[in-house]
Amino acid sequence: MNDFYNNFLTYLEMENRERALNYVLEKIKNKEIDIVSLYTKILSPTLYEVDFWEDESYHVWKEHVRSSIIRTIIENCYPYVIKERDNKYNIKHNKRVAVICPKEEQHELGARMVTDFFILAGYDSIFVGANTPTSEFISALKKIELDYIAISVSNYYNLVDTHRAIQKIKSIDENIKILVGGNAFKNKKDSYKDMGADMYLNNFSDILSLGEEDSHEISI
Structure with a gap:
């Protein structure tokens, strides 16, 4: 290696x-x-x-x-992500997740990798990307069905906007689970609770563990 x-x-x-x-x-x-x-x-x-x-x-x-x-x-690597999902993990969830970055967050490669991790774990995974305006995402949220929203935050200074985004999302649909991760949480892993998020994702194993909680897991 x-x-x-x-x-x-x-x-x-x-x-x-x-x-x-x-x-x-x-x-x-x-x-x-x-x-x-x-x-x-x-x-x-x-x-x-x-x-x-x-x-x-x-x-x-x-x-x-x-x-x-x-x-x-x-x-x-996307074609290999699909092959690895089917051949190695062989799981699929009837769940959809959108991976976003908060307003002003320009670093999106971590979010892009996390999107592929969700695909490997059998989720219908949508990559939205960097600097997602909360108002526009809320408008889309009213038209599409999501089970999870994963928010990737690299810059600590964007945690305030992340908190605001979570509050607005929850006001629209309190049943959606909010997942957070990224370097901004590295030294404050429990801060997600104060922000109103449902779970902190640290690695791929956490995503797999999340899937174990879903009751609609089926074989591909």
């Missing part, structure tokens, strides 16, 4: 999208790594391992290019 990580990091530092993508897809295709391990042990750590340069604008450049490459890899 260390060799995999180091080789992949080298391609990222070179900003070589093609080599980074082909390297990962070859490992996935040959079943040398699964989706959960790829996302949690390779992609997520490399997002934060960025050298800081004296020129702050150049650091932003490097960070954005790296995020763009990782986004490309995640999107290209």
Whole structure:
């Protein structure tokens, strides 16, 4: 795993999208790594391992290019997510979840990975993405049926907007379960209770455990 990580990091530092993508897809295709391990042990750590340069604008450049490459890899992994869901987990829930980020939250790759985790666990998973205006999401909520809303928060300063969003969602439909996760909760894992959320998701195992509580689990 260390060799995999180091080789992949080298391609990222070179900003070589093609080599980074082909390297990962070859490992996935040959079943040398699964989706959960790829996302949690390779992609997520490399997002934060960025050298800081004296020129702050150049650091932003490097960070954005790296995020763009990782986004490309995640999107290209989708067919393997479906295969792994069917062949490895073989579960399906009659449940739908929307994965969103609160207003002003621009970091959405974590939410994108979580969307695939829900797919692996057998959910009908909808990725909404970064900076989701609460008013627009509430309007959509009145037209679509959801069992869960997962809110991914990376920036601690966006917790206030997250709290407001949860209160508004609950005022529309108190039966929807609100799930939260992300780096903003890293040192305050129990704060989700004060915000009105129903559960804090720390990892893929938590999503699987959530599924065990659903009474409509069926085989694919």
